[in-house]
Amino acid sequence: MRIHIADHPLVAHKLTALRDERTDSPTFRRLVDELVTLLAYEATRDVRTEPITIKTPVAPAVGVKLASPKPLVVPILRAGLGMLEGMVRLLPTAEVGFLGMIRDEGTLTVSMYATRLPEDLSGRQCYVLDPMLATGGTLSAAVELLIDRGADHITCVCLLAAPEGMAVMEEAFRDAHVPLTIVTAAVDERLNDKGYIVPGLGDAGDRLYGIA
Ligand SMILES: O=P(O)(O)OC[C@H]1O[C@H](OP(=O)(O)OP(=O)(O)O)[C@H](O)[C@@H]1O
Ligand SMILES: O=c1cc[nH]c(=O)[nH]1
Numbered sequence: 001m002r003i004h005i006a007d008h009p010l011v012a013h014k015l016t017a018l019r020d021e022r023t024d025s026p027t028f029r030r031l032v033d034e035l036v037t038l039l040a041y042e043a044t045r046d047v048r049t050e051p052i053t054i055k056t057p058v059a060p061a062v063g064v065k066l067a068s069p070k071p072l073v074v075p076i077l078r079a080g081l082g083m084l085e086g087m088v089r090l091l092p093t094a095e096v097g098f099l100g101m102i103r104d105e106g107t108l109t110v111s112m113y114a115t116r117l118p119e120d121l122s123g124r125q126c127y128v129l130d131p132m133l134a135t136g137g138t139l140s141a142a143v144e145l146l147i148d149r150g151a152d153h154i155t156c157v158c159l160l161a162a163p164e165g166m167a168v169m170e171e172a173f174r175d176a177h178v179p180l181t182i183v184t185a186a187v188d189e190r191l192n193d194k195g196y197i198v199p200g201l202g203d204a205g206d207r208l209y210g211i212a
């Protein structure tokens with residue numbers, strides 16, 4: 001598994017504003033959108049392209065276009081939905097699949113309540129969107145499902161990660177034959193006893209959408 005921590009002053013600036021408890025929902029949504037655009041630039045470094053020839057006003061030129069099959073972007077509901085627009089803006093040919101997942105706040109175990117994905121993901125590059133990688137229960141279950149359906153290249157885009165969640169992902173996919181990358185804006189200190197990232201930003205879903 002490859003881990004990329006986006007080390008850029010604009011990323012750090014936006015992340016600081018996101019963490020701030022005084023940031024209201026409309027501003028939080030806008031900052032998530034902007035931050036994803038910056039992370040998407042890194043996350044799509046290996047996106048497959050194919051050559052095309054076009055004509056400039058002056059001469060023919062060889063360029064590239066996004067390859068087929070189309071990349072698949074998979075936001076994990078709810079909070080991952082806040083990252084969708086920022087991602088597809090940079091990947092306009094992408095298709096979008098959905099996973100609805102929620103963790104029990106007491107036991108921290110995850111259940112999947114919605115799945116809307118192609119049955120066969122063979123040959124597809126997949127981009128999983130989830131702002132928070134905490135215990136890793138959610139993201140590991142999502143990645144496992146994509147691998148089971150044949151995805152052959154998976155990149156997870158997270159705003160924040162905890163070391164505990166990173167370790168769970170490393171262990172779960174140690175022997176995976178699929179290239180797996182996690183792109184995140186920062187790795188925080190730890191989880192608290194309720195499974196929240198410290199210092200983190202609180203509950204990403206609630207801060208985006210308001211209801212628990
Ligand atoms: O790494 P984990 O310990 O599994 O926690 C991370 C998950 O928790 C949050 O989702 P939540 O269950 O709060 O659902 P929501 O997005 O609907 O708020 C977050 O959006 C992640 O999906
Ligand atoms: O800190 C955390 C952990 C899980 N989910 C969140 O939204 N925030």
Ligand SMILES: [Mg+2]
Pocket residue numbers: 079203204205206
């Ligand atoms: Mg939540």
